[in-house]
Amino acid sequence: MSEQPQSSQERPGELDEELQREIDEALGGHSLEELLEETARPLPEPPGRPSQRVRPGAIVRCRVVGIDRDAVLVELGGKDQGLVPLAQFEADPQVGELFQLEVVRYDAAEDLWVLSREGAVERATWDDLAEGAVVEAFVERANKGGLEVRFGGVQAFMPISQISLYRVEDPAEYVGQKLRCQVIEVDRRERRVIVSARALMELEAQQRREALLAELAEGDVRQGVVRQIMPYGVFVDLGGVDGLVHVSQMSYARVENPADLVQLGQTVEVQVLRIDPDTGRISLGMKQTQADPWETVEVKYPLGAVVTGRVTKLERFGAFVELEPGVEALIPISELSWTARPRHAGEVLQVGQTVQPLVLEIDLERRRIALSLKQAQANPWAGAAHKYPRQSEQSGRVTRAVDFGAFVELEPGVEGLVHISELSDQHVRRVEDVVQVGQTVRVRVLSVDEPNRRISLSMRGVLQGDSVAPAEETKPRKKRKRPLRGGLD
Incomplete structure (x- = not known):
C-alpha cells in the first residue's frame, strides 16, 4: 500500500504563496486529472519559444522543483515548466528528483505544460518489457484464478499457483499489496502479460540457499521459522534453506505428536547437526539448545x-x-x-x-x-532363617506343581520347594497324585538359604489335617489284541 501523502507544510520543497496562486489560476478550479482527460487537440507552440523537443506525445526528462497538495511542478529544460498529478506517483517525489514524463498538451493562457507520468511509464515499460524481467506490481483485484496486478501502467495477471511458494487459500488477502515478481510471459500483440511472484521467490530462495549453505556449519545455532509439521518431525526455514528436526531431536522428553510442541510460523532455536554434501539435506536439533536433564541425574x-x-x-x-x-x-x-x-x-x-x-x-x-x-518395599526374606528354623513345621499353600515337586508359599513373597521325593513316605509317580494347586498343607523345614532365597521343605512324616497320600495306582490297561480280520474289534 502506498503511504499517505504528507501535508504541504511537512513536504520539502513546498510552494510559496505566489507560486501556489499561479498553479491554482492555471488549473482554473479543475483537478489536474480532469485536465488530462480532456481531448487533446493540436495546439500552437508557445509563442516566442518554439521547441522541437517539447510537443504533445513526447517523452521528456523533467526535474521536480515544487510539490503541491495535488500536483508536482517540474522543469522541462530551458524556460519550460509543467504540472503532473501527484496521485500518479507511487511515493512522494523529492525536489531535484528526475522523471521521464509524457507531454499531454500546452496551456497557452498559463504558459504551462500539462504532463503525465503514467503514459511515459507505460510506454517505457512496454518498450523494455521482456520475459525474466523483475518488476514490482500493485495488486488491484483478485478472482478465483489469481490476481490482477499493475506495474508502470501495464496490466498483468498472476495465476493463483504463482502467488507464493506455499498454498494460497484466499488470494483476496493480497489486494492492495505490492509484490515483487518476475515476468514469465509477454504477448505484445494481445497486450497480455503473465507474472509470477513464486518464480522470483524460488530464484531468490535458491540464491539465499547457496549463500547460506556456503557459510553454514555443523554445530551452528540458528533461529528459524517452522514451515511444516509432520508426524516424524518439523521442517524449519533457516532463511532460504529448510532443515528437518526429527521428532527424536525436538525435546529430551518423549514427543508423541510434534504439533503438541510447536506451531506453524513459530520461531525456534535450532542447532545444525548434519549437512549432507551430496543432497544438501540439513538435519537440525531443538533439544541441543536446551538444558540436558541428564547432567544432574546423579545428584x-x-x-x-x-x-x-x-x-x-x-x-x-x-x-x-x-x-x-x-x-x-x-x-x-x-x-x-x-x-x-x-x-x-x-x-x-x-x-x-x-x-x-x-x-x-x-x-x-x-x-x-x-x-x-x-x-x-519390605523384603519378606529378611530374617527368613530365624523365622523358619530347621525341622520346624509350618503351614503353607501350594502355588505351583511341576515335574520335580511342588512350591509352597509360607507367606507372601516367601516360597519353599517340596521335592517330589519328599511329598510322601510312599513312592510318588506324579506330584498331582498327592497335592493340588491351592491346597493348604503342613510341611517341615529342611534348610533355609536366605541369601539365595531358597527353602527346602518336606511332607514326609508330617501329619496333615486331611490325610494326604498318593492316589492308588491304576492297573495298567491290557494291550489290545491285533484287530480281527475284516476290521472288526
Whole structure:
C-alpha cells in the first residue's frame, strides 16, 4: 500500500504563496486529472519559444522543483515548466528528483505544460518489457484464478499457483499489496502479460540457499521459522534453506505428536547437526539448545534413593518410568514385585500410574537408569532363617506343581520347594497324585538359604489335617489284541 501523502507544510520543497496562486489560476478550479482527460487537440507552440523537443506525445526528462497538495511542478529544460498529478506517483517525489514524463498538451493562457507520468511509464515499460524481467506490481483485484496486478501502467495477471511458494487459500488477502515478481510471459500483440511472484521467490530462495549453505556449519545455532509439521518431525526455514528436526531431536522428553510442541510460523532455536554434501539435506536439533536433564541425574537420583515417577510404557521385559521430562528409567520385570511372578509388566502396573521405586543403577554414558519397585518395599526374606528354623513345621499353600515337586508359599513373597521325593513316605509317580494347586498343607523345614532365597521343605512324616497320600495306582490297561480280520474289534 502506498503511504499517505504528507501535508504541504511537512513536504520539502513546498510552494510559496505566489507560486501556489499561479498553479491554482492555471488549473482554473479543475483537478489536474480532469485536465488530462480532456481531448487533446493540436495546439500552437508557445509563442516566442518554439521547441522541437517539447510537443504533445513526447517523452521528456523533467526535474521536480515544487510539490503541491495535488500536483508536482517540474522543469522541462530551458524556460519550460509543467504540472503532473501527484496521485500518479507511487511515493512522494523529492525536489531535484528526475522523471521521464509524457507531454499531454500546452496551456497557452498559463504558459504551462500539462504532463503525465503514467503514459511515459507505460510506454517505457512496454518498450523494455521482456520475459525474466523483475518488476514490482500493485495488486488491484483478485478472482478465483489469481490476481490482477499493475506495474508502470501495464496490466498483468498472476495465476493463483504463482502467488507464493506455499498454498494460497484466499488470494483476496493480497489486494492492495505490492509484490515483487518476475515476468514469465509477454504477448505484445494481445497486450497480455503473465507474472509470477513464486518464480522470483524460488530464484531468490535458491540464491539465499547457496549463500547460506556456503557459510553454514555443523554445530551452528540458528533461529528459524517452522514451515511444516509432520508426524516424524518439523521442517524449519533457516532463511532460504529448510532443515528437518526429527521428532527424536525436538525435546529430551518423549514427543508423541510434534504439533503438541510447536506451531506453524513459530520461531525456534535450532542447532545444525548434519549437512549432507551430496543432497544438501540439513538435519537440525531443538533439544541441543536446551538444558540436558541428564547432567544432574546423579545428584537428583542417587543410588539407593526412593524416587517418584510416572509409568509411561509397559513391556514384557519391564516398565518404563518417567522421572522428569527427558529422563526415563526401567523397572525390570523381575524387580516389580516380591510376591507376583508376572509374564508382562501390565499384570502389575498401568500406564499413567505413579510409583515410588528405588534407584538400582545409573549409566550416564548410555543414559540408562535401573529401578526396583519391590526393593522399595519390605523384603519378606529378611530374617527368613530365624523365622523358619530347621525341622520346624509350618503351614503353607501350594502355588505351583511341576515335574520335580511342588512350591509352597509360607507367606507372601516367601516360597519353599517340596521335592517330589519328599511329598510322601510312599513312592510318588506324579506330584498331582498327592497335592493340588491351592491346597493348604503342613510341611517341615529342611534348610533355609536366605541369601539365595531358597527353602527346602518336606511332607514326609508330617501329619496333615486331611490325610494326604498318593492316589492308588491304576492297573495298567491290557494291550489290545491285533484287530480281527475284516476290521472288526
